[in-house]
Amino acid sequence: MRAAQGGDVLALSLLMDRLAPWIARICGGIALEQADDAAQEALLQVFRDLSTLREPAALRGWARRIAVREAVRHAQRARQERGRAGGGDVDQSGAHVGGHAGAHLGGRAIDPGVAPDVRAVLAQLAPEQRAILVLRDLEGLSEDEAAEQLGVAKGTVKSRLFRAREAFVRRWSP
Amino acid sequence: MSAPERTLSWPSADVSAVARLRAIAAARPHLAYREHTIAAPFERVWSIFGDLEHGVPRFDRYVRWIRITARDGERLRLESNSPFGRFGPPMRFEAIHRPGWCVMRSFESEVGMAATPIDARSTRVAHFEGSRFLGRFGRWWFGRTIEGELETLGRLCEA
Numbered sequence: 001m002r003a004a005q006g007g008d009v010l011a012l013s014l015l016m017d018r019l020a021p022w023i024a025r026i027c028g029g030i031a032l033e034q035a036d037d038a039a040q041e042a043l044l045q046v047f048r049d050l051s052t053l054r055e056p057a058a059l060r061g062w063a064r065r066i067a068v069r070e071a072v073r074h075a076q077r078a079r080q081e082r083g084r085a086g087g088g089d090v091d092q093s094g095a096h097v098g099g100h101a102g103a104h105l106g107g108r109a110i111d112p113g114v115a116p117d118v119r120a121v122l123a124q125l126a127p128e129q130r131a132i133l134v135l136r137d138l139e140g141l142s143e144d145e146a147a148e149q150l151g152v153a154k155g156t157v158k159s160r161l162f163r164a165r166e167a168f169v170r171r172w173s174p
Numbered sequence: 175m176s177a178p179e180r181t182l183s184w185p186s187a188d189v190s191a192v193a194r195l196r197a198i199a200a201a202r203p204h205l206a207y208r209e210h211t212i213a214a215p216f217e218r219v220w221s222i223f224g225d226l227e228h229g230v231p232r233f234d235r236y237v238r239w240i241r242i243t244a245r246d247g248e249r250l251r252l253e254s255n256s257p258f259g260r261f262g263p264p265m266r267f268e269a270i271h272r273p274g275w276c277v278m279r280s281f282e283s284e285v286g287m288a289a290t291p292i293d294a295r296s297t298r299v300a301h302f303e304g305s306r307f308l309g310r311f312g313r314w315w316f317g318r319t320i321e322g323e324l325e326t327l328g329r330l331c332e333a
Contacts, residue, residue, distance in 0.1 A: 004201075009284045012198045013270045013277040020189045028186035035187035043189065043197040050201055119185050138184065 001056040012047065019046065023067045029138060030071035030130045031078075032123055038074040042067040064139065065149050068131050075127035121171045129164035136161055191274040192300040195288035198277070205284060205304035206316035210324040212299055214331035216274070216291035222330055223289055223299060224276060226252060226269075233326040236319070248272045282306055297331075299324060 003011035023046075024039045031038040046063045053062055122130055128150075135146040136157075143161070147154045192209060199207040212219050222229035226240045237254055244251040250269040256262025267285075269278035276287045286302040301320045305312040 007202055009198065009202065009277050009279050009286060010268060010270055012201055013275075016194050016198060020194055021186075024187040024189050025184055029184055031187070032185060035185065036189070036193075039187035039189050040193045040197070043193065044200050047197040047201040118183060122185065 001059060005051050005053065005056070007051070012050075015050075016043075016047075019043065019063060023063065025138070026064065026067045026134055027071040027074075029122060029134045030068065030127060031074045032119065032130075034074035034078050035071070038071040039067070041074070042070040045070070061149070064135075068135065068149060072127045072131050075130070079127065121168060124171055125164055125167055129160055129167065132157060132160045133164050133168065137165075190290040190298070191288040192290045192298050195275075195277075195286050195300045195302065198286060199300075199302045202284065202302075202304060204306075204309055204313050205286075205302045206313045206320055207300070207302040208317065208320050208324055209298060209300045210328060211292065212297050212328045212331050213295065214297060214328075215295060216289060216297045219297040219299060219327075219331045220273060220289050223287055223327055224271070224273065226250075226271070226276070232330060233323050235322075235326075250278075252278065299327065 001011075001015070004015045020039075020043060023042050024035070027039040027042060028035045042063075045066050053059060122133075125133070131150060132146060135141045135149055136143070141149065143154050143157045146161075147157045150157065152160075196207065196209070199205050222232060227242060230240055231237045240252055240254045242250055242252055248270050250267075250271050252267040252269055253264040254267065256264055265280045265283070267278040267280045269276060271278075274289045276285075278285045282305055284302070284304050284306070286300070288300045290298045292298050301324055303316040303320050305316070308315065
């Protein structure tokens with residue numbers, strides 16, 4: 001990490017191998033059809049500002065905050081543009097169905113046979129709800145940590161998470 | 175019989191090799207960075223762009239030869255001709271090299287190359303070069319150089 005911060009391109013390459021799939025997954029679940037652009041922008045910011053990070057141990061939290069912020073920003077902008085164009089409120093997910101997260105949203109087991117539909121279900125949630133789901137159920141953060149990452153009160157995380165899980169489970173049901 | 179472990183297939187972004195190289199270049203402001211689209215399949219492009227010993231000397235006029243001296247998976251050690259002429263000491267590089275990706279550094283310089291298929295007939299390529307000692311002048315100079323290298327590479331691949 002210190003070598004990457006010092007600008008060693010081989011260390012930067014190895015760091016990219018670690019960060020890119022992880023950031024791609026965070027952005028995939030939040031930004032959906034904007035996920036590629038959001039992940040690219042997040043990686044650009046992380047690497048551009050890497051040398052300013054004082055404590056290497058803080059890398060993961062710092063990079064996650066950037067990725068979530070970019071993913072929400074891209075998703076919100078797309079949603080606003082669809083609204084202006086008179087389109088629906090549902091994101092048309094272009095994100096690729098990738099690795100297995102092993103998450104159990106709202107304690108509900110998911111049948112792998114219908115797993116690709118997770119994109120369609122996520123697309124019906126607001127970007128802020130998807131961000132909460134990603135932080136709590138995919139990343140495994142506590143409510144305090146999720147609140148800190150999103151810059152909102154713990155109560156806001158709780159209520160958003162409750163609504164997101166409820167909506168997710170309801171929309172998942174046949 | 176217990177139910178099988180059920181997991182969730184989570185949507186994921188596609189971060190191409192070119193996008194990754196662009197981000198690494200952003201961490202090194204003195205590097206010159208360029209991208210081009212070449213009208214040739216990825217396999218054709220990488221067979222020249224990624225062939226350090228035989229391909230690179232064909233499009234980089236400052237590289238007369240490159241020799242791989244050690245290989246351990248994706249990690250390579252290389253030597254190339256001196257930038258100071260026939261009788262100068264060879265440059266020694268360490269590299270990470272895999273299909274669509276190559277990043278290398280020597281004591282004085284840094285080089286990166288990436289290629290990503292756009293479709294079956296075209297490929298996006300990215301290239302950076304820079305000197306740790308030349309600063310902004312190096313960025314200007316290498317910018318002109320790699321622009322020419324990518325144009326030559328395009329002509330070789332599209333021929």
